[in-house]
Amino acid sequence: MRLKHFAAAAAFTLTATSAFAQEVTLRFQHFVSPASANPTYFMQPWAEAIEEQSNGRIKVEIYPFMQLGGAAPSQYDLIRDGAIDGGWVIPGYQPNRFPEAEALELPFMTTKSAEEASAAAWDYTQRYLMDDFADVHVIAAHMHGRGVVHKIGAPVATLDDFSGLKLRGPSRTTTMLLERLGATPIGMPVPQFPEALSKGVVDGGVIPWEIAPSLKLGELTDSHTDVAGDYSLYNLYFIWAMNKNVYEGLPDDLRAVIDANSGLMASMWAGRGHDTGDIVGRDMIAAEGNLITQFSEAETDRIRALGEEVRQDWIAEMDAKGYDGAALVAAAQDAVAANTGVAD
CATH class of the missing domain: 3.40.190.170 (Bacterial extracellular solute-binding protein, family 7)
Incomplete structure (x- = not known):
């Protein structure tokens, strides 16, 4: 009987201790x-x-x-x-x-x-x-950070260079933009991008610099183009x-x-x-000898104008779904403005 009481007490103590110091994975x-x-x-x-x-x-x-x-x-x-x-x-x-x-x-x-x-x-x-x-x-x-156009062969230097290109896009709004620029957008998650490049399914695509080395874009693409100014393409x-x-x-x-x-x-x-x-990704791509360029301010303005058309299309879509599209865009703009300059 004394052994039973001891075992019960020990079990209670173990349970109480485990509950007090619960460990979670x-x-x-x-x-x-x-x-x-x-x-x-x-x-x-x-x-x-x-x-x-x-x-x-x-x-x-x-x-x-x-x-x-x-x-x-x-x-x-x-x-x-x-x-x-x-x-x-x-x-x-x-x-x-x-x-x-x-x-x-x-x-x-x-x-x-x-x-x-x-x-x-x-x-x-x-x-x-x-x-x-x-x-x-x-x-x-x-x-993520700035969105950059990564491409096999010569870089896109003007808006006209997008014409006919098959480009990977990560989201609906990005594929809307790529289509407006004259490209054929192909939506796909980032893990599928390297294989799509190697098999010729796409001519390039848009992703930020940081992911480029782990996808081996230094080997799979040749040129990389950013827009001018302080705002990201997407x-x-x-x-x-x-x-x-x-x-x-x-x-x-x-x-x-x-x-x-x-x-x-x-x-x-x-x-x-x-x-x-x-920073690390861009430096690694540059070290591999790939061509890194930037659209001129004039070409960036042309792209930005088409981006504004995408924005207006999106607002109309959202309105049709019962949302206030313009209010959502304004709220996003306000959030960006309120937080510009907060980085260390």
């Missing part, structure tokens, strides 16, 4: 190389900060290349359904599902500073998108999110650790990582 997933900018300068440091600030009670495992299953466009649903605990989502990979997010992706909407654009993204997300993402827990919302909107039930099921003190590494600071942190990666 969170599995997050993304779809790019672990050597690319966001995993290197944001995801992994974020995971390390969570582990350190929780005194090791939260372990964050980061899985690249969709190693936990699924495809890049399905990331949001994988998180929502609990197939993974969290991950990196590009809402634009599911066209028309999150239409209000597209305002930030319109041509020449954001500055070329990803940190500034990401501060604007968090601002806009808080005002317009939290209902859209209500079935996950949003940790950060951010943008941009892409991301969220770093986790399963809502997993987040809400954490003990209060562990949830507080996640909260301390969320919001505006995390969004800017992610954007800053892209800015760092853009």
Whole structure:
């Protein structure tokens, strides 16, 4: 009988101790190389900060290349359904599902500073998108840096050079722009881009500098062209999110650790990582001897004018869907203006 009481007491003590010092492993997933900018300068440091600030009670495992299953466009649903605990989502990979997010992706909407654009993204997300993402827990919302045209062969130097080119685009608004420029847009997630280049499916495409080395664009393309000025040709909107039930099921003190590494600071942190990666990526491509050019101001103005036509088309589309398209564009512009100059 005394042994029974001892065993019961020991079991109670073990249970109480485990509950007090609960340890959690969170599995997050993304779809790019672990050597690319966001995993290197944001995801992994974020995971390390969570582990350190929780005194090791939260372990964050980061899985690249969709190693936990699924495809890049399905990331949001994988998180929502609990197939993974969290991950990196590009809402634009599911066209028309999150239409209000597209305002930030319109041509020449954001500055070329990803940190500034990401501060604007968090601002806009808080005002317009939290209902859209209500079935996950949003940790950060951010943008990448300047969008650049990468191409096999000679660079695009004028607007006319786009004519007939098959170019990869990451989102609906970007493919709208490419079509307006005279190209044949082919929408695809970034993991498919290298194979599409190598097989001649596309002549090039648009992505930021930071991802170019991990996709081996120094070998697969020959020229790289940016627009003139302070604003990016296009941009892409991301969220770093986790399963809502997993987040809400954490003990209060562990949830507080996640909260301390969320919001505006995390969004800017992610954007800053892209800015760092853009410098590194551009330098690596330049070292391979590829031609790096920039449209003249006059040609950039011609492209910008077509970008404005895309913006007006988008506003009309949104109005037809029951949204106030002009108000969404104005809100995105206000968020960008309010956060220009916030970068270190």
